[in-house]
């Protein structure tokens with residue numbers, strides 16, 4: 408298995424604060440990771456480096472075999488699918504859902520003058536189908552519910568057939584039904600061997616889908632624990648990560664947490 412992400416001693420400083428502090432972490436092809444940690448732990452910052460949107464202040468970040476700082480990131484980005492709240496805010500409310508997905512083939516947000524081949528259209532429809540929103544293809548993004556928007560964004564992230572899929576809090580802000588159905592859909596993607604390497608950020612162990620193989624626990628910019636999920640997501644590690652005594656349970660492929 409080759410490495411899709413290889414971070415060595417990655418530190419990121421902004422405004423005098425160490426957002427990430429000496430993070431070493433690698434993701435191999437075929438692995439599905441969850442990054443877990445409290446607010447402000449540095450999860451989004453780490454994902455933004457993996458997405459090539461930020462560069463480390465020091466240390467070495469290698470993504471898909473290319474070292475950040477020594478590669479044209481515009482060549483790398485089409486190989487990386489990303490969903491994040493910041494990206495969602497940039498999607499025009501009047502954009503058709505089909506175009507939200509299709510425009511990813513050109514790495515743009517919002518239709519301009521690009522023209523699409525039949526193959527682009529059929530891939531976009533196939534992804535809308537896979538995310539269970541084929542009936543929304545002609546709707547505008549601004550009219551979708553939060554859950555539907557999240558699904559459209561994941562379809563968009565997969566449009567360019569990426570080698571790395573980064574999902575920043577894909578189920579945040581959804582009601583119980585919306586969360587459970589989307590966790591199930593992401594679980595199907597994670598469990599599919601033909602899916603790309605996947606990294607998912609969340610605050611909640613209940614939102615970890617089936618199929619996730621590894622976990623990285625972050626606190627105050629540093630790694631608390633990292634490795635195969637069964638040995639990493641222990642009550643001790645998660646308690647240290649969130650700074651309070653917690654019991655972690657694992658039942659039928661899903662995780663739960665309660666304070667003790």
Ligand SMILES: Nc1ncnc2c1ncn2[C@@H]1O[C@H](COP(=O)(O)OP(=O)(O)OP(=O)(O)O)[C@@H](O)[C@H]1O
Pocket residue numbers: 421422424426444445446447448449450451452453610
């Ligand atoms: N440009 C910046 N300048 C200074 N501090 C920043 C900057 N960007 C982020 N931070 C701080 O860095 C820390 C890590 O932020 P980050 O968004 O990566 O955390 P997170 O784990 O994703 O948090 P959350 O779960 O709340 O989304 C936070 O304390 C945040 O306020």
